[in-house]
Amino acid sequence: MYAYWKAFVVIVSRDAMLAFRRQAELVNPLIFFIMVVTLFPFAFGSDSELLQRITAGMIWITALLASTLSLDSIFRSDFDDGSIEQIVLSRYSLILLVAAKITAHWLLTGLPLIMVAMLIGFILSLPGQTMQALLATLLLGTPVLSLIGAIAVALTVGLRSGGMLLSLLILPLYMPVLIFSMLAVENAMSELPITAELYFLAGILVLSATLAPVATASSLRIRLS
């Protein structure tokens, strides 16, 4: 049991170390996130009442796009330098190691994204209850994005049209997360309870945490066969 845990931690810390050595890859999605948020007032006008209403939605859509763009990095460098083959050949279960890689990816891109989102929400003075709902949905939702995204990355990494194809594959699968998150935020805005939506998001998170690593592992095996 301890050996499995150790293998998990080794992969997470390896990915963290690699990411910190290439800090641009860590920071770029966050800059992209802030830039896209800046685009919205240009498109919708600077009417603060309207912006107040769409802020949570625009943060969520931007987070979806930013996580789509950063997903490729889960397996890209391992695929390029061949270390993914070592991971597949390792004597530990591939499912466990894949779960470790997804965890590392979420810690390195999802978590900073949530912090920046909170900062933006604070600057744009979202009301407290909306902020809480946004934080809760992001905490439950962004791991799902990494989990589902990992399957599609494993299927498309290294292909010629990989990036575009990746977005085509995952955006439809992201829609339920977006729907439940926005329902929760809307309820919070009108000061209604949001527990039901959060339970649904938690359910989706548990479902994808159990199934996505299995699907990702078998996709990797297919790609390397």
Place this chain on the structure above:
Amino acid sequence: MFTRFNQFASPKHFYDLSARLTPWFTWASILLLLAGLYGGLVLAPADYQQGDSFRIIYIHVPSAWMSLFVYVVMAMAGGIGLIWHVKIADIIARSSASLGASFTFLALATGSLWGKPMWGTWWVWDARLTSELILLFLYLGYIALQSAFDDRRVAARAGAVLALVGLVNIPIIHYSVEWWSTLHQGPTITKFDAPSIHMSMLIPLLLMALAFKSYFISVLLIRARSEILEYECNSTWVEELISNRSF
């Protein structure tokens, strides 16, 4: 039993079998289509609220049913191909995809044509319309993934994983969208005890559904045959088949 199954699943056997089956399904679909259209467009009375424009359901509802049915067929066939390495299952999954996408598109297009006089707009963000649209996206993603690989075996297996992931997601997408907004008229046929649709309208609809099903099977068989020839183009039986053929 397993040897029989293996024999059935061998591409050559399937090629011969499908050649014999195709005309049956083609004729069945033509006859059912004629009967269903006659019953639906001529015999069935006009709806007391919607007038004659309700008659589009004879295309709309069967294609909406088929859109889901074909996805399930595609994912199941993909799963069988993934687990037992059955080549025919891979071929069936691959050939179903664009058929399913066409049915989904047809359901969306007819729904939109019906929506203009009924709701006064081509498109509303109604739950069932939206989940049908997302289903179309799932099909298009599958097709895009298939065409991204040069190796057919890898393409088939990667597509199978995607189709299975989609299959798990379809109910979640459906209910989340349902919860998000609904404006579509409630189901009129799945209420088994007392369908709120009259028999004279229901029977043509069921005939049309059967016609669509046989149409799907016959086109699937034709597509699968040409896929088999491409897949097996290096095997001796295909070479014999082609060299024996007089052009």
